[in-house]
Every structure is written in C-alpha cells, then in structure tokens.
Amino acid sequence: MISAARNPSLGAGALITGLFIAVAALAQVWTPYDPRILSIADKLRPPSAQHWFGTDQLGRDVLSMIMVGAQTSVGVALLSVLIGVCVGVPLGLLGAARRGATDEIVMRGNDLIFAFPALLLAILITAVFGPGAINAIIAIGIFNIPVFARVTRAGALQQWTKDYTLAARVSGKDPLRISWEHILPNLLGLLLVQGTIQFSLGVIAEAGLSYVGLSAQPPTPSWGRMLNEAQTLTALAPYLALFPGFAVLLFVLGLNLLGEGLRRRAGPPA
Amino acid sequence: MSAPQLLEVIDLSVAIGATRIIKNISLEVRAGEILGLVGASGSGKSMTALGIMRLLPSTASSTGITRLNGEILSSIPESRMRAIRGRDIGMVFQEPTSALNPLMRIGDQVEETVRSHRQASVAEVQSLAREALDLVGLQGEQGALDRLPYELSGGQRQRVAIAMAMVLSPQFLIADEPTTALDVITQAQVLLLLQGLVRRRNMGMILVTHDLAVIAQLADRVAVMHQGEIVEQASTAEILRRPRNAYSAALLAASELAPKRAETGQISTPAILQVQGIVREYPRKRTSLWRAAKPFRALDGVSLTVHAGETVGLVGESGSGKSSLLRVILALERAQAGEVSLLGETFSSATGATLSRLRRSIQVVFQDPYGSFDPRWTVEQLIGEPFFLSGSPPSNVERRRKVTMVLEQVGLSATDAQRLPREFSGGERQRIAIARALITEPAVIAFDEAVSALDVLIRAQVLALLADLAERLKVAYLFVSHDLHVIRAIADRVYVMQQGRIVEEGPAAAVFNSPRHAYTQALVAASPKLPVLN
Numbered sequence: 029m030i031s032a033a034r035n036p037s038l039g040a041g042a043l044i045t046g047l048f049i050a051v052a053a054l055a056q057v058w059t060p061y062d063p064r065i066l067s068i069a070d071k072l073r074p075p076s077a078q079h080w081f082g083t084d085q086l087g088r089d090v091l092s093m094i095m096v097g098a099q100t101s102v103g104v105a106l107l108s109v110l111i112g113v114c115v116g117v118p119l120g121l122l123g124a125a126r127r128g129a130t131d132e133i134v135m136r137g138n139d140l141i142f143a144f145p146a147l148l149l150a151i152l153i154t155a156v157f158g159p160g161a162i163n164a165i166i167a168i169g170i171f172n173i174p175v176f177a178r179v180t181r182a183g184a185l186q187q188w189t190k191d192y193t194l195a196a197r198v199s200g201k202d203p204l205r206i207s208w209e210h211i212l213p214n215l216l217g218l219l220l221v222q223g224t225i226q227f228s229l230g231v232i233a234e235a236g237l238s239y240v241g242l243s244a245q246p247p248t249p250s251w252g253r254m255l256n257e258a259q260t261l262t263a264l265a266p267y268l269a270l271f272p273g274f275a276v277l278l279f280v281l282g283l284n285l286l287g288e289g290l291r292r293r294a295g296p297p298a
Numbered sequence: 299m300s301a302p303q304l305l306e307v308i309d310l311s312v313a314i315g316a317t318r319i320i321k322n323i324s325l326e327v328r329a330g331e332i333l334g335l336v337g338a339s340g341s342g343k344s345m346t347a348l349g350i351m352r353l354l355p356s357t358a359s360s361t362g363i364t365r366l367n368g369e370i371l372s373s374i375p376e377s378r379m380r381a382i383r384g385r386d387i388g389m390v391f392q393e394p395t396s397a398l399n400p401l402m403r404i405g406d407q408v409e410e411t412v413r414s415h416r417q418a419s420v421a422e423v424q425s426l427a428r429e430a431l432d433l434v435g436l437q438g439e440q441g442a443l444d445r446l447p448y449e450l451s452g453g454q455r456q457r458v459a460i461a462m463a464m465v466l467s468p469q470f471l472i473a474d475e476p477t478t479a480l481d482v483i484t485q486a487q488v489l490l491l492l493q494g495l496v497r498r499r500n501m502g503m504i505l506v507t508h509d510l511a512v513i514a515q516l517a518d519r520v521a522v523m524h525q526g527e528i529v530e531q532a533s534t535a536e537i538l539r540r541p542r543n544a545y546s547a548a549l550l551a552a553s554e555l556a557p558k559r560a561e562t563g564q565i566s567t568p569a570i571l572q573v574q575g576i577v578r579e580y581p582r583k584r585t586s587l588w589r590a591a592k593p594f595r596a597l598d599g600v601s602l603t604v605h606a607g608e609t610v611g612l613v614g615e616s617g618s619g620k621s622s623l624l625r626v627i628l629a630l631e632r633a634q635a636g637e638v639s640l641l642g643e644t645f646s647s648a649t650g651a652t653l654s655r656l657r658r659s660i661q662v663v664f665q666d667p668y669g670s671f672d673p674r675w676t677v678e679q680l681i682g683e684p685f686f687l688s689g690s691p692p693s694n695v696e697r698r699r700k701v702t703m704v705l706e707q708v709g710l711s712a713t714d715a716q717r718l719p720r721e722f723s724g725g726e727r728q729r730i731a732i733a734r735a736l737i738t739e740p741a742v743i744a745f746d747e748a749v750s751a752l753d754v755l756i757r758a759q760v761l762a763l764l765a766d767l768a769e770r771l772k773v774a775y776l777f778v779s780h781d782l783h784v785i786r787a788i789a790d791r792v793y794v795m796q797q798g799r800i801v802e803e804g805p806a807a808a809v810f811n812s813p814r815h816a817y818t819q820a821l822v823a824a825s826p827k828l829p830v831l832n
Contacts, residue, residue, distance in 0.1 A: 191665070192669065210675075
C-alpha cells in the first residue's frame with residue numbers, strides 16, 4: 029500500500045475531483061439562487077457577501093451558475109467516457125483476441141474516427157438532432173471509442189503473450205471467453221487510469237462545444253457558454269470570465285492529478 | 299603457489315534499507331586464477347560482483363574493504379573508480395542483447411571503452427578494437443567492426459561483450475552468468491574462450507553462476523553462497539569430492555541428477571499420443587512486391603510417439619522448433635500437414651465436443667512459473683479451470699474435493715487453495731501448475747522447459763515429484779527441454795530435434811552414451827558435466 033505521503037497526486041486529485049462531483053450533486057437539490065431567474069436590477073454586481081462570485085449581465089448569480097454548470101460538465105464527460113468504454117473496450121478485446129482481418133478492420137475503423145474533426149461531427153449531429161447536451165455526449169463519446177479500443181488492444185496483446193492464456197486455451201476456452209474472464213480483469217487498472225484522463229479531456233471538450241453553442245442550451249448554464257458571454261464584458265466585469273475559467277482549470281487539474289496518482293499506484297514505480 | 303593476491307575482498311556487507319543481503323563475505327583471487335561464485339538465485343552472487351565494482355543500486359549501502367593489486371577500491375573517489383572500471387576490471391553480464399547498444403556498430407562500442415579511458419589516435423583506437431575482436435574469435439569477417447548487434451547471434455554478441463571487457467587488457471574480469479542465456483554448444487565455446495584468456499594473460503576472474511557443472515569445468519576454487527553468506531570456500535576438486543558444508547553438499551547432490559535407470563526391454567504399453575509428419579510453416583515478411591516470401595518452415599515432417607505411462611524427452615536448442623511442435627500437439631495451432639492422434643482418435647482436426655473430450659487427456663505445464671497463472675485468480679480457481687472441459691461442471695463440493703486431492707498429490711496443502719499465486723515461490727508455483735495439469739486425470743502431460751527457470755535444489759525436488767507421480771498415477775510425460783541433464787534424469791526415451799527435424803531417437807541411455815547423429819554428438823560433448831568422482 030502506498031501511503032498518501034508518497035503519492036500526493038492521488039490524494040490531491042481525489043480531493044479536487046470529489047469536491048467538484050459533490051458540488052454537482054449539491055446543485056441538484058440546492059443552489060444559493062436560482063440560476064434561471066433573471067434580475068436585471070442586480071446585473072453585473074461584483075463579488076460580495078450576497079453574491080460570492082458576483083452576478084452576470086442579466087443579474088444571475090455566478091456561483092449558482094457554476095454549480096449547475098458543474099452538473100452539465102460532469103454529466104457530459106462521464107456519459108461520454110461510458111460510451112467510449114462500452115464500445116471501445118470490447119472492440120479492443122476483439123481485435124487482440126482475433127487478430128488478422130478482424131483486428132485490421134477494427135483498428136483501421138478507429139483510425140478513421142481519429143482522423144475526423146470532432147467539431148465537424150458535433151455540427152453534423154446538431155444538424156440531425158438539434159443542439160443540446162445529448163449532442164455533446166454523443167460527439168465526445170464517439171471520439172473516446174478509438175482511445176479505449178487502442179489502449180485495451182495494446183494491454184490485451186501484452187496479456188496474450190503470458191502463458192496463462194495458453195493454459196486457459198488448453199482448458200478448452202475460446203479466445204473471447206478468455207478475454208472476458210482473464211484479460212479484462214487484468215486491464216481494469218489501465219482502463220481506470222485512461223478513463224480518468226478521458227474524463228478530464230471530456231470536461232475540456234464540453235467547455236469547448238458549449239462555448240460555440242453546441243452543448244447544453246440556455247437556460248441551462250454551462251461553463252463554456254458562460255465564458256463566451258463573458259468575452260464581450262471582459263473590460264467591465266473580468267470576474268465573469270475568471271470564475272468559470274478557473275472552474276474548468278481546477279477540475280481538469282484535479283482529474284489529471286487523480287489519473288497520474290492512479291497510474292503510479294497501478295503500474296510499476298515510474 | 300606463491301602467486302600474488304590480485305583481488306582481496308574483506309568483510310564486504312551490503313544492505314538495502316534494513317535488510318542485509320550480503321553478510322561479511324571475504325574473498326581472494328590470485329593472478330591466473332578463476333574463482334567460481336555459486337549459489338541459488340537471491341543468494342547475493344550478483345550483488346557481490348556489483349559491490350566489488352561499486353555499481354550497487356543507489357538504495358544499497360555497503361561496508362568492507364576491496365583491494366585490487368594493493369589499491370583499496372572501497373574508499374577511493376568515484377572519479378578514480380570510474381577509471382578503474384573497464385581498464386583494470388572488466389565485466390561481462392548475463393544478457394548479451396541488453397548489454398549492447400542496438401544502434402551502435404560493434405566496432406564503435408568496443409572503441410568507446412578505449413576512448414573513455416585513454417587519449418589515443420583514431421587509428422590506434424581502431425587497431426585496439428580490432429585486436430580485441432580478434433581475441434574473441436570475431437576476426438575473419440571483413441568489416442566485423444561495422445556490423446550492428448542485431449546482425450549477430452547470441453554467442454557472437456556475448457563475444458563482443460567480452461571483447462569490450464578485454465580491450466584494455468584488464469588484470470581482472472568479473473563474469474556474471476556469462477553463458478546462461480546461450481545454448482549449450484555456444485556456451486562451451488564461450489567458456490573455453492574465457493578460460494584461455496585468463497590463463498594466457500595471467501588475469502584473475504570471478505565467475506558467477508548457478509551451475510556447478512560450469513564451475514567444475516572452469517574454476518580453480520569455488521565459493522558457495524547461501525543467503526548472503528559464503529558458507530564454504532575451497533578448491534573445486536575438494537568441493538566436488540568432499541563438500542564440508544551441508545548446503546554445498548545439498549547443492550552438489552541436486553546438481554548431480556542421476557540418470558534414470560534404463561528401462562529393460564521394449565515398451566509394451568499401447569501408443570497414446572501419435573504425431574505423424576507434422577509440417578508447420580510461418581509466413582515471413584514480404585520482401586518483394588510481386589511474390590510472397592517463402593514461408594519459414596519451423597517443423598519439417600516431425601513424427602513421434604508416446605506410449606502409456608512412458609516419459610519421452612524432446613531435446614533441442616532454442617529455435618529448433620520444440621515449442622512450435624508442442625503448440626501443434628496441444629491443438630493450439632494447426633499444422634499445414636500431418637496429424638496428431640490421441641488415444642487413437644484424431645486430435646489435430648477435432649472440433650466441438652470431441653475436441654473438449656480429447657483435451658482432457660492432454661494437459662501442459664509451462665516454463666515460466668510467474669506468467670502461467672492469472673494473477674487475480676485463487677489457486678482453487680486456477681487449478682479448477684480445466685473443469686471447463688467437462689460438459690457438466692462438478693458441484694462446488696466435488697470441485698473442492700478434487701482440487702484438494704491434486705494439491706496434496708503435488709505436496710501442497712488444502713489451505714493453499716484460497717491463496718493467490720503471488721504468495722508462492724517459483725518452485726511452489728510449478729507444483730500448482732502440475733496440479734492444474736493433473737486435475738483432468740490426463741493420459742499424457744506435456745512439459746515445456748518446466749524446470750528450466752528453477753534453482754538447482756528446487757529443480758531436483760520437482761523432478762523427484764514428477765518421477766513419483768508418473769510411478770503412482772501411470773501418466774505419460776512429453777518432456778521438452780534444452781537441458782540434457784534434466785532429460786537424462788527423467789526420460790525413458792529421447793527424441794533429438796534440430797532445425798525442425800527429428801535427427802535421432804532411442805532409449806535415453808543409448809542416445810546419451812553413444813549418440814549416432816553428429817548434432818547429438820556435439821550436444822553431448824558441449825554440455826557441461828560434473829566429473830564422476832568416487
């Protein structure tokens with residue numbers, strides 16, 4: 029067991045990530061103000077005791093908006109990682125288990141997705157389904173698929189070189205069953221680390237998509253759109269851009285630290 | 299007899315953290331003398347070698363005095379020690395592949411040693427390097443200096459490593475398992491080379507090895523290490539004849555694997571495994587756009603037979619096709635031609651239920667005791683895995699009873715069933731692997747170098763267990779190994795394999811005592827043996 033002192037990134041990462049997830053959960057039941065209610069009289073108040081993070085140009089409480097925005101951010105990133113895991117991991121296992129033509133088709137398909145601009149896909153989905161958080165989840169999720177497929181395949185190929193896979197085949201098990209029973213459990217550490225990294229990339233991607241208006245639509249607040257709206261007011265109320273900006277930064281930093289901490293704990297000492 | 303002491307080690311101790319891994323050892327080596335340092339893995343042999351060179355890992359701390367030619371090495375500054383390494387003491391490591399830089403020409407690598415110690419002209423450095431490579435027998439090839447490590451065989455690479463160690467004519471050489479990674483015939487050549495160098499140049503040498511037979515051939519004196527201590531130090535002849543310490547006696551006894559008593563008469567039991575005319579080809583990388591490369595033929599018409607209750611040995615060097623053959627026999631790979639039949643039924647092209655039923659009759663034990671088990675499964679789950687082959691899996695009670703039974707058969711206890719593989723030592727893991735092979739009550743078990751990764755003492759125990767199980771359970775073995783001693787100790791009948799073909803077969807005693815094929819003769823001659831002492 030590695031103590032927290034020898035693996036500080038794990039502790040710090042878990043703390044920050046936990047904080048954001050707790051805030052997102054809290055926003056479900058309580059926020060200081062309702063971020064959907066406009067109050068033009070209170071517009072552009074700087075941070076104060078009543079409004080810790082101030083109010084925006086429509087008089088909405090920035091802290092409340094950030095709390096609800098955390099919900100959007102966590103939800104989109106988490107679901108898109110799930111899409112990536114649920115599709116990518118089986119594909120990676122399949123490629124490693126079957127090799128040959130199957131492997132080739134799976135991996136070249138992945139290359140194709142990798143080569144596709146994410147923004148273009150998001151716009152295409154918007155054209156079909158209309159804008160919304162679901163749109164962002166699908167777009168980011170699709171780009172998680174090849175990442176998980178590649179990581180899984182690489183890890184699985186390494187496991188396949190071990191003699192225990194041969195022993196399992198001598199026991200009459202076919203490669204897909206061995207992948208499920210032996211290989212996947214031995215890749216969980218690897219996937220947990222990759223999942224954390226993709227989570228943080230998902231947070232950034234969601235902020236990016238909502239900045240250009242392709243994610244959650246008003247009145248649901250999102251960090252990216254808050255940044256977009258703050259852009260025209262930077263001279264007047266710089267805190268409007270600072271708070272959501274810092275929220276993205278801190279959350280991503282926390283997730284990266286968590287990923288690094290998990291990697292250090294799972295893998296050989298680096 | 300009054301040759302001067304070349305190297306003296308007095309009271310060397312090495313500790314990593316609070317664990318003392320070398321405890322107050324003292325050694326002396328005279329000029330022209332070879333000291334064999336022998337012991338099981340983990341006994342501290344390599345740490346001793348590194349301790350003398352002051353190349354210990356940074357987490358280790360050492361005390362004691364090391365003297366080379368009167369100069370105290372243990373207290374001089376690191377810069378001075380750097381000058382001594384390579385110039386006065388050369389070192390050869392076990393793995394020739396990782397000891398060489400894969401991107402550097404071998405000439406440059408040998409020259410590098412010279413340049414880091416001496417200001418010399420390009421021509422001078424080159425001629426030194428060429429001489430060193432001549433010395434290790436790499437001359438003759440025009441442009442040997444220009445070749446890259448991947449173009450050389452394992453034996454040639456080890457020669458390059460020796461050339462690097464010898465290029466500055468050091469007075470002392472430390473060789474850490476220099477031949478363990480090489481095959482038998484190459485091993486004999488490299489050992490002869492090292493011995494010749496030490497004798498001709500009146501150098502001193504410490505030869506670190508786990509193999510007493512290598513020591514017997516090369517060393518003048520032997521130091522036996524056990525758990526960080528030197529338990530006995532004496533002349534080679536004396537240790538081989540009258541070991542004083544109980545541990546060295548046990549080590550010697552375990553190294554002298556007695557040949558199995560020759561079975562009298564013809565084997566009368568029916569053939570249970572028949573392998574006929576197996577051809578296995580692997581595709582090679584295309585080199586031309588227009589036609590496919592000629593495939594590599596790993597197995598070229600191999601036939602062999604295993605009778606019920608018999609132990610058959612299959613000997614060959616690495617790359618001779620042993621492992622490919624085993625995979626074909628186990629129906630893990632399909633051959634391009636030929637047939638494997640098991641208990642009179644065709645196994646190699648069986649499918650579905652027939653395949654599962656036949657698989658129960660043949661099980662396997664692999665070489666690596668660490669890679670053979672899924673690290674997340676308990677021993678009970680691992681041993682019970684082949685139950686998958688029976689159409690109706692046994693009830694939990696029945697399953698537990700059977701696992702306990704095989705665990706006890708291999709000398710482990712029922713309480714081990716709930717533990718994870720990492721809690722066991724290498725020897726115990728091989729016992730678990732044997733238990734897993736026994737669970738389906740097979741007619742034949744294949745062993746792929748199953749004792750090669752084990753220490754001498756453990757190896758002797760596992761071989762004794764196998765002989766006992768064969769006797770009691772009447773199970774047949776197909777035992778694949780590169781080690782002639784092991785095969786000789788366990789096999790009734792032997793097949794010798796070279797480049798994908800069986801070149802000789804016969805009763806073990808006959809094949810080893812009077813080999814007929816030239817390759818078998820070379821193998822037998824090259825494999826190091828302990829002298830027969832009375």
